[in-house]
Amino acid sequence: MVSAYVVEVYEYLRELELTTMPEVDYMANQNEVTWKMRGILVDWLIEIHTKFRLLPETIFLATNIIDRFLSTRVVSLVKFQLVGVTALFIAAKYEEVVCPSVSNFLYMTDGGYGDDEILKAERYVLSMIDFNLSYPNPINFLRRISKADGYDIQSRTMAKYLMEISIVDHKFMGTPPSLIAAAGNWLARRVLDKGEWDANLVHYSGYSEEELKPTAQLMLDYVVRSSPILSADAAKANQSGMNPLQTSPISHEVEHPNFIKKYAAKKFFKASTSIRKWAEEEFAPVQRYNSSTRKMEYVAVAPIL
Structure with missing residues (x-):
């Protein structure tokens, strides 16, 4: 991409993403x-x-x-x-x-x-679709954001995994690709402890930290729901004395094995497993009321970022 026009190009992509x-x-x-x-x-x-x-x-x-x-x-x-x-x-x-x-x-x-x-x-x-294939996908925006952190390969790879959550989980249906890319990069940097979301990252992404948190929260929610350990911990809690009502264990909510397996590979720095391990170390199941069963159950819930 010609550097002299890069600002105009990305401004155009931000306009184009809303039309697709x-x-x-x-x-x-x-x-x-x-x-x-x-x-x-x-x-x-x-x-x-x-x-x-x-x-x-x-x-x-x-x-x-x-x-x-x-x-x-x-x-x-x-x-x-x-x-x-x-x-x-x-x-x-x-x-x-x-x-x-x-x-x-x-x-x-x-x-x-x-x-x-x-x-x-x-x-x-x-x-x-009117033969319109000019979709500015999140990868386009991640390239620009990566410039702000020196194209760090670890955060970039984990961001790709987090960005791809947006295509298997329909909760991201109304989220612009530029926001998905920025939120993925922000959460990846937080997991990997790569530092704060500074003014340089705000400039290249076009989003402040506060603007990114709701989308990053959705990504983290998916990670927690995909964790068999957190689900198993919740199940054990439901079957043990921790739960006085003796409710049934929760089910494993995420069923996208090919997606998880893909990012568990070495070439992707085992991004799907490493971020799940981080979540498993950080969070524990909490007790929630299930209105359909009218019982208290232990569920894996991501914290508010």
Whole structure:
């Protein structure tokens, strides 16, 4: 990116991100698809994305395409996987230097669709989003923020994991990519004890610490909910004398194994496991009233940042 125009470019990206946002509550118009199903679909796409060794921009764009398409069309459950694989195919053609072929994507669906179905779906999906693929994903903004901390590889890698939470968890649906990138970097720096969010970071991110905390809180909430140890501790508390009402143990709330496994790898500095370990050392289950069961239960809850 030409340095002489970098400020203008990022100002343009901040304007552009608002025009490529999906409808926050689009799932209310879907008859067969749910938020949980969406999370499972994205997790499956992350598995394909990892196996094909695609760029991080590709999975962010693919998810954006899915959400924008579902904001305009009602999709049946039998076609839901087709929408997902087609979105990843479109994103790969847009972002990658060498894109996997249609046959590669067909193989990943176990022969559930034909190549003609994917190509037909490609044209239809593109028409529904007005052929607009100019989505400024969080990676674009992370590059600029990283300049403020000397491109520290550890905080940058953990930030990528935290940013990617935003595509598996629908709670981030209305959050701009620039805010996701800044919040991910802020929380990563806090976990790794990399120092305060100084004026330089505010300048390059465009966000103050207070503006970042609500989004970072959502990320931390996901980390805590994904922790089997915190869930197990809560379960033990429910089964022990700590809980006089002897309620049933809580369930493991997060079901995105491919996403967690991806960032548990060495190449990502085991970001998903290291931040969960940090959370497990910092936090303990607390007792909450479950209105559906009318019982007190121990649950894993992230603290207010």
